[in-house]
Amino acid sequence: MSGATTGGVRLVLRLEAAIVLGISLLAYDRFGAGWSMFVLFFLAPDLSFFGYLAGPRLGALAYNLAHSYLGPLMVLASGVFLDSPTALASGLIWSAHVGFDRMLGYGLKYPEGFGFTHLGPIGRVRLAPDNARKPAPQRDAA
Template sequence: MKNLIKIEELTMFLLTIYLFSFLDYAWWVYLMLILTPDIGMLGYLINTKVGATTYNLFHHKGIAIIIGFLGIWWLIPELQLAGIILFGHSSMDRVFGYGLKFSDNFRHTHLGNL
């Protein structure tokens, strides 16, 4: 089952690369920004509860979809880009087993323990 989930997440990650190709940005922009959602880990400098909250905010696919659709609706390419990057990063993380975090420990995720 874990391999099936990883294949599904990899497919979603590849979808973001495809969607990015419709935006008017150079390819290096995707590569430069794909790790930026990890800024949410800075909350762990305060404590695990804040860290889990900020991490999950930057890695929640629903939020990524909403941001992307708002960019489409309002014709704001920066929001479209942000949605694609957030969604792609979340999918990439989940390919490697990193899921949304519980507040007790960074290694305790919705996909199991790391």
């Protein structure tokens, strides 16, 4: 699988995610709507797993939409600019979830399958060499 992050870069991305998680938790403690709401909705982005029932391509799209920082940042911005405590709390819960997943190594998914992520393979994914993906040359039957 090409495109997977390795080595020190992978470590930096996972540390960034841990910091996002920590800041989200601290901000939620200050601006949130109570820890029962946090617990209730923390795993909500994982409902995107149901996209995999329609196949790996749609599953990866659904997962990536729910696990990118773009969504939580838009919800947080709307919470700030519209003075909406509910949007602010929702964005903080969502960003905490994304940070938690990325900290654990669950990156954005490639359409090859759930185990192929931008942070490297997860689970029991077996990686083939890059040249194994190319079809073997055809020989004429003579």
